[in-house]
Amino acid sequence: MIIRTGKEVRFLDEMDRQRYLAHDPEFSRIIRYWLFDAMPDSRTRPNHRVLDGGIAPMDWPGWFTCAPPLGEGCRCTLVGITGRRREALLGTGHYFDLTAGIPEGAGLDPGYVRPAHSIYNDPVR
Numbered sequence: 327m328i329i330r331t332g333k334e335v336r337f338l339d340e341m342d343r344q345r346y347l348a349h350d351p352e353f354s355r356i357i358r359y360w361l362f363d364a365m366p367d368s369r370t371r372p373n374h375r376v377l378d379g380g381i382a383p384m385d386w387p388g389w390f391t392c393a394p395p396l397g398e399g400c401r402c403t404l405v406g407i408t409g410r411r412r413e414a415l416l417g418t419g420h421y422f423d424l425t426a427g428i429p430e431g432a433g434l435d436p437g438y439v440r441p442a443h444s445i446y447n448d449p450v451r
């Protein structure tokens with residue numbers, strides 16, 4: 327469910343936010359990229375951490391394997407950014423273009439299946 331009051335949009339959970347940003351035409355005209363954001367602590371699994379700082383277009387097919395949740399209790403998120411922001415972030419050297427190659431070991435936890443309502447469920451399955 328999405329709660330929208332005036333100019334402010336609130337989301338009840340991460341899936342709401344993803345669904346909204348990916349499908350709202352007004353947002354998607356400006357916010358064209360996802361930035362993968364992993365929690366910077368020791369609980370973050372290696373296959374999640376390697377994606378931290380990765381940027382790709384929202385319609386990049388690789389998100390089907392790289393978008394959170396990547397496992398039970400995954401705390402990773404996607405942040406919607408503009409093309410200008412993407413360029414600035416890539417210029418710092420601390421971020422990377424996911425479309426140039428998915429980091430080795432990245433992806434879903436072994437055996438993990440995303441919740442049925444995730445927009446990044448593999449359409450083939």
Ligand SMILES: [Zn+2]
Nearest residue numbers: 374400401402
């Ligand atoms: Zn995660």
